[in-house]
Amino acid sequence: MSLRISEAVIWQETGEGVSLYNTETGDFHSLNDTGSRIWRLVASDGEREPVMFKLSREFAGSNSAMSRRIVADVEEFLGAMIEQGLIEEIPAEEPAVKEESLS
Amino acid sequence: MSRAVVLGGGLAGVLAAAVLAGHADEVVLVEGDRYPSGPRPRRGLPQSHHSHVLVAGGARALDALLPGTVDALLANGAHLRGLPGDALIYSADGWFHRLHTDAHLISCTRGLLDQVVRRRALGGGDVEVWEDTRALGLTGDEARITGVSVSRQGAPPETVRADLVVDATGRRSQSPRWLAQIGAGEVEEVSVATGLAYATRLYQAPGDLAAAIPAIMLHPGTAKGQPARGATLFPVEDRRWIVTLTGTRGGEPPTDEQGFTAFARSLRHPIVADLMAEATPLGVVRPYRDTVNRRRFFERARLPAGFAVVGDAAVAVNPVHSHGMSVAALGALRLREELARHGLGPSLFAGLQAALAAEAERSWRMAIEQDGERVTERAGERVTERAGERVTERAGLDGAPRREPNAFELEIRTRLAQAKLSSPRLAADFFGVQTLISGDTATDRSEIARVLTGRPEPLLTGEEAIGQYPVLAAWRRSRFAAATS
Ligand SMILES: Cc1cc2nc3c(=O)[nH]c(=O)nc-3n(C[C@H](O)[C@H](O)[C@H](O)COP(=O)(O)OP(=O)(O)OC[C@H]3O[C@@H](n4cnc5c(N)ncnc54)[C@H](O)[C@@H]3O)c2cc1C
Secondary structure, three states, X not given: OEEEEOOOEEEEEEXXXXXXXXXXXXXXXXXXXXXXXXXXXXXXXXXXHHHHHHHHHHHHOOOHXXXXXXXXXXXXXXXXXXXXXXXXXXXXXXXXXXXXXXX | OOEEEEEOOOHHHHHHHHHHOOOOOEEEEEOOOOOOOOOXXXXXXXXXXXXXXXXXXXXXXXXXXXXXXXXHHHHOOOEEEEOOOOEEEEEOOEEXXXXXXXXXXXXXXXXXXXXXXXXXXXXXXXEEEEOOEEEEEEEEOOOEXXXXXXXXXXXXXXEEEOOEEEEOOHHHOXXXXXXXXXXXXXOOEEEEOOOOEEEEEEEEOOOOOOOOOOEEEEOOOOXXXXXXXXXXXXXXOOOEEEEEEEEOOOOOOOOOHHHXXXXXXXXXXXXXXXXXXXXEEEEEEEEEOOOOEEEEOHHHOOOOEOEEEOHHHOEEOOHHHOOHHHHHHHHHHHHHHHHHHHOOOHHHHHHHHHHHHXXXXXXXXXXXXXXXXXXXXXXXXXXXEOOOOOOOOOOOOOOOOOXXXXXXXXXXXXXXXXXXXXXXXXXXXXXXXXXXOOOOOOOOHHHHHHHHHOOOOOOOOHHHHHHOOHHHHHHHHHHHHHHHO
């Protein structure tokens, strides 16, 4: 399964991290630092594995207990995003979607 | 013999009486005023000097109640204006494009509207109308209303027995006090101040422009800390225009000749002032100040059986939304449905007031979202903050409490607000809600995504906006030519 940002989401990098607007619901969201980092990785890599890998290397180094915690946290974050329809899971062969941003 | 008594013969009362005539053996309409012989304002209806437009949702309801009424209004000189297809609107976000939607309004004087409605609603003779008769109080107890006390033409009070009493006495209704006098429960009341003042004047319009003119609305701008000042000009019957100037505290429109003109001239665009200069004033400038949003939650009180409240007496909103008459018509339609289901008997009363209140809910919510920084709940001396807070503005995902909108959010909001000026689908949504023909959830999400990812449409200049209306553009050209020759 690949990950992609929902077409219903308009998002932008701001000084405080990533800000999102869900055009389906009219809701605004701001992500904290870690959430913003995950979001950017989903946007650029579009796959669960590289996202996990990069984050655990970045924050856990070779500490495997830490690495497990990070994987759990990222899963939780992605689960919440998927539940809210902000990120979608798609079968791997479909190409990930382009970034939707304000023109 | 069943008898229903309706107190107050304004729009809500007249329509309620007409509906009740199909269900009670006898219907009496008690009106404190005397009706004028023609389409004129009257003492009991001080707001009848001011602009009264009937929005699409109300026009449909009125036609469902009294088929053919809208056509009769138009035949008597009322004007239909599409929104925003036949309306020059300068909103806080910019000028609207001339887009055609189902939303519209009917414009005529309140005097004409009432006269046409009265004739059709009461003309059949099924309703007994007692003019010059004041309602003084209710009779009965906390469980059951048995009648009403009235004074006919200043005579000593008499009691009129009734199976149902409907209060339609408008903004100044005494029902909460009357209920307390017979030992019934307290009625919770919420008011949201508007600080808004009206000043209105009628004009005889110049020949070519008189009836062809679009509806014109200049809304206040967005400048913070400044009074919100605006104007409307609507064509009404007999080749007249009605101009209403509005302003919030510190920016109230003056009622003297010069001040009225100067106020119009000082608005964000001079079009209304220019048109006023072209027309002949008829009569004086009329003020109006009682514009508070006020709701009495009769549906939450332990109401005695045999009693209901309709129209402004229950829910009165800031008149700037132009909803009151439409809500009165929608309420009468709902009364008809409830009567059809339950008849005029005990099973009617359990849910009647809640059903009537539901018809006013949309309008009330829209009004307090715009006006409601603070809601004062008088019943419990409770103060609720920011009634207007949108549900969508929840805490951020990181659990942090909501802070001020950031630049991204402001940009999205601005883009959306401006997109509705030129997107036919967003304009249809917006005016559909404003004119009570669609629910407030009718937002076209795919169009929102489209306008946010596409290139923004440039905003119209005042000249371009006016240029959309050939009749106005021609008038401006001839005016300019006259000034320079
Ligand atoms: C300045 C202004 C502009 C407005 N513009 C618009 C608009 O553009 N569009 C719109 O839809 N709505 C508008 N409204 C709202 C509209 O006027 C009301 O919502 C509408 O009139 C509701 O009518 P009603 O029958 O409930 O009350 P009212 O029309 O106020 O009628 C109440 C009636 O009860 C009578 N009465 C009062 N007390 C007694 C008593 N004790 N005994 C017997 N009779 C009594 C009065 O004489 C009157 O006839 C505006 C209101 C104002 C104030």
